[in-house]
Amino acid sequence: MVSEQPNKLRKVDGKGFRVRQVYQDAAQKSAYEKLGGDKNAENLTDIPLNKTIKEEEDDAVYSIDGPVRRLRPYYFTYMTHCKQRWIDRNILDVFAHEFRLHPKSYYQNALEKGRVTINEKVANTDTILKNGDLISHRMHRHEPPVTSRPVKIVHEDDELVVIDKPSGIPVHPTGRYRHNTVTFILEREMGIKAHPCNRLDRLTSGLMFLGKTAAGAEKMVKQMREREVSKEYIAKVVGEFPAHQEIVCGQPLRTVDPRIAFNIVDRENGKEAKTVFKRLSYDGTTSLVICKPLTGRTHQIRVHLQYLGHPIVNDPLYSSPKIWGPSLGKGADFDIDAIAEKLSKIGKTEPATSWLHPNDDGEIQSTGQFCSDCGGELYSDPGPNDLDLYLHAYKYSSSQENGWSYQTELPEWAVETQKKYMALALEQAEKCPQIDSAFRVGAVITCGGQVISTGHTRELEGNTHAEQCAMEKYFEKAGSRTLPSGCEIYTTMEPCSERLSGNKPCLERILDHKDSFTTCYVGVMEPNTFISVNVSRKKLQEAGISYIQVPGFAEKSLEVAKRGHKETKQCM
Secondary structure (H helix, E strand, O other), rough: OOOOOOOHHHEEEOOOOOHHHHHHHHHHHHHHHHHOOOOOHHHHHOOOOOEHHHHHHOOOOOEOOOOOEEEEOOOEEEEEEOHHOOOOOOOOHHHHOOOOOOOOOHHHHHHHHEEEEOOOEEOOOOOOOOOOEEEEEEEEEEEOOEEEEEEEEEOOOOOEEEEEEOOOOOOOOOOOOOOOOHHHHHHHHHHHOOEOOOOOOOOOEEEEEEEEEHHHHHHHHHHHHHEEEEEEEEEEEEOOOOOOOOOOOOOEEEEEEEEOEEEEEEEOEOOOOOOEEEEEEEOOOOOOOEEOOOOOOOOOHHHHHOOOOOOOOOOOOOOOOHHHHOOOOHHHOOHHHHHHHHHHOOOOOOOOOOOOOOOOOOOOOOOOOEEEOOOOOOOOOOOHHHHOOEEEEEEEEEOOOOOOOOOOOHHHHHHHHHHHHHHHHHHHHHOOOOEEEEOOEEEEEOOEEEEEEEEEEEOOOOOOHHHHHHHHHHHHHHHOOOOOOOOOEEEEEOOOOOOOOOOHHHHHHHOOOOOEEEEEEEOOOOOOOOOOOOHHHHHHHOOOOOEOOOOOOHHHHHHHHHHHOOOOOOOO
């Protein structure tokens, strides 16, 4: 008997989410019952048949092994309805071409051993799929290890949970992943059952929104669909990204092969895509870039950065010299078929490589080792290119007036260089004399990955501030009152926007050279000890200078700044 179409079988759970009742019912049956009591099942002595699908799910046990989270292999029944493109096709042909998880020989063996059913009847290698067929495939599942970094909660209320997703873990069950996914970890280990409102690639980290109720999910999805949400990502890219001006890439994109998520710029047949980029810093080899996608195509940021000649440093798809050659795919000048052929081998016979990790070992299937339970070929452990991508969803904001805004802490790879320079700024601050009427602040100016000047409060004659001293020292050394293009300034406390002494505030001094500075990094916000409101952040951002607080320095920066103060004064 042919089952009904899936959309006729959906019901609603207690939180308003639709469920597929046929899957719910099947999960309560034992494997033998799932096969409809077929006599052929009695010969399947190589796999247990007495547990229900749900009970088998509960057999999955994980452990933390250093940087990775491992899952013990378990039995699992995969179910799906026949897709339109599968109708009237041979089931073995569909498995071999649609599912890259295993080679064709594996699926042939599964069919011959009765592990695949159609509408609860054992299928065989000659089975032709029909519209509405319910396909079940019982397998011994080997989930790949994923990162052991935790899923962090940014915000939670009755309708929504906002998380900081770590890199190297899928959002929801897909392909080879089920328990090692964000949604499963949230539900089974944190007690939060929620449905994704937005998606991030497995390797991308950062902000994600998940609805705890159908109404909450729909509300957020509607805002994103109608482009009422602004998004900011941070990426670490190859080379020196252009400074100051925003770079807009509006090249249309096309998916070449959905099985490997290979996307390219295609001016004739691609779909509309637009991303705005702005450089934060440059360390002499790589750049930190703010990325603002205005559309939501697959791999949009990654492909646009590659097109501009600045792919993400550890992108296993778009930055590998072994795949793309020395140009790394700049300008979309490459042989598509040759690239697709190389990419199809990644994770199978060749490990993933990238510009940052060109020769590292990684996950491959062709290990020559096989599972003693199911006979499936085993994968090797993942490498750095399989677990990390230096692309992070940093900030999401509602475009509505007085709307919401969420942001995460910056990932370590985005601040490792910045922490070095902020530590140097703290050393400068420690040189300041202790005085009750001023903060002790240090400043560092860098350009192209080099320190070009330093300064601290009262280093120069008079009531001088750290940023002022650093700039004046550079001007004297250079013999000119101009700064080079692409500078960053690090200051242990945000630049002052008002001076009680009447002297020119540091904010104005920086704005006088706004065409030279790309980013202002601060250790701590200014307390209202002397000035009630500091508007530096707002003014710098309005002038096109990015403003970022380096994590981990607030407490120490404030302690050094206030050392020597006899009492705490507060402006009202």
